[in-house]
Amino acid sequence: MNGSTAKSPLVAIITERDSSNICRPVYMAEKQYEQWKFIKQNHNGNYYLTNLIRALYDLAACPGGRTHAAIQQKIFGPFIMHYSLAQADRIELIALKVDQSLVSVEGQSPGLYKSEWIREEGNWITQDGLKGKMDLSHQWKGAHTAAIPGKFDGKRDAGRIIGDHITKAYRAAFSASEVQSQGNHFSLFWMNNDFKDRAHVESIVSFIQQAKLKNTSVRWLVHGEAAGVFVEAVTYLSTQPQAGVLKDTASNLVKQSVFFSNPRGKDCREKQLEALCEKVGLNYVGTKINDFDILFNGDARDKFTDKAISAGGVMGLSGVTGYVGYTALSTGYDAIMAGSSIATTMVMGTSAYVLAKDKATTFGGYARNLPKVVSSALGKGNQQWH
The missing domain is CATH 1.20.1440 (de novo design (two linked rop proteins))
Incomplete structure (x- = not known):
């Protein structure tokens, strides 16, 4: 292969068959293929794997015809991807590494966390360890609880305050005293106040699909600016059913419920939120409007x-x-x-x-x-x- 940087046989991992937006297929060394094939098939519900696949699709969207002799680099979060544009008709993935120095300071990396009730603290405490998937087996009153907070100084503040939102939003299902017990937790998807990153939309899509695949009940609490991101994710599901196992557009998410708290963002009026949930089969619980938020709601x-x-x-x-x-x-x-x-x-x-x-x-x-x-x-x- 003239111009190729490869020293071993190459295999395509992303091709035109995967998406209509593909401009150049992505190839990699044969010895890397099985690992990437696993990631491609199992990324749903996993924040990091979803970001890795998204990076490949971003590369594949690079217009054809343009070549560079030098090795190229793409950085996203703690990941660094090295690739070649030496050939006009393809992209060759060379290596992927993790650089811990690129992780957000003070443990604020976006991703999935666990907020746990700590009796000694008398509060919800968000743990530092990132999680790959929601622990759907952990449930309160027949459903796993998951929250997506809007703007906060940090994930610990978010977990502590959002825990209060959850108990008030779902007071018909349980009381605060019933769920505030040692070891109880809810999943918290922290976006680190970046509400424009497309990766977050795709992650939420993956979490919803994960629960759908497991046929598990989930209670969502979506707060503030996160409402706009959640709307994007659910809209994507309703318009792109081929994105996963969601083949129907009605009653396919009936086991998942959502409550919107102080929502902000495009298409986040109460009637719009309710209509969107009805369209995709999500159980709409309600919306709490902050009457003082006159600039953003x-x-x-x-x-x-x-x-x-x-x-x-x-x-x-x-x-x-x-x-x-x-x-x-x-x-x-x-x-x-x-x-x-x-x-x-x-x-x-x-x-x-x-x-x-x-x-x-x-x-x-x-x-x-x-x-x-x-x-x-x-x-x-x-x-x-x-």
Whole structure:
């Protein structure tokens, strides 16, 4: 093979038959093939194996025709992949190694963890060891419990606070005292506040499929920004049933339930979440809206607007913009979603404006609780169960 870096026979691990997005097949040395074949067949539900397969598919999506004589390198998490683009019609995988220096600091690597109730601490404690799969055999009241938290300072804070969300969200199934016993745990998928990584979407897909394969009941608690990622994963399942064993689009996930707590993200209004769950057969338990999260949650923003308009009518004002600066608020919201640096100024300015203008009892609650509005937008207010 002219230009090939291989010194032994090559075998294809990713080809055009695997996906319509493949531009160049991925080859590897024959002696590596059996290991990668195992990974390819068994990655569902395993965070690390899913990332390895995703890396191969990313390589295979590299447009054909472009060649490089030098050995190429791809880094993802603690993994370093070396490969060759010496030939225009293929990619040759040379080696894969693990570099522990690339692991996130302070044990915050994204992945699957176990949050366990520790009697001496009187709290849920997230262990440092990453898990390959959920321990579906560990169940409370007939189902395994799994949580996907949004933004927190770290996975320990997330586990401690999300444990409270779980007991409140599923209070109809169990009480806090029933599950707060030594050794009880829930699975926690920690994204380390990176909610745009496609690998997280694929990992959630794998976890859902893992439970489906085992025919196991799972109670999901999806919080904050993680709701948007979860929506992407479930949408993928509904539009790409060939991604796994999920062949039906109705009633195929009936043994899995989900509750959304303080959701944020695209398509995360309460009615949208409920409709999506119904579409794929997920048992929709409910949604808890943080009414103070008016910048990042559409339902909370609607409630805020309704109250503001009502208050404006009581005062006999010509429009809501003259009363609470709603135009400024709406513009500021759009700016925040676009990453504008004026976000803090806008929120603080709007808050002061509302405080100065508010005189109506129907809107007074929002004025009195503006610190919570600001905290939800810029601080840690959205972490709590309000």
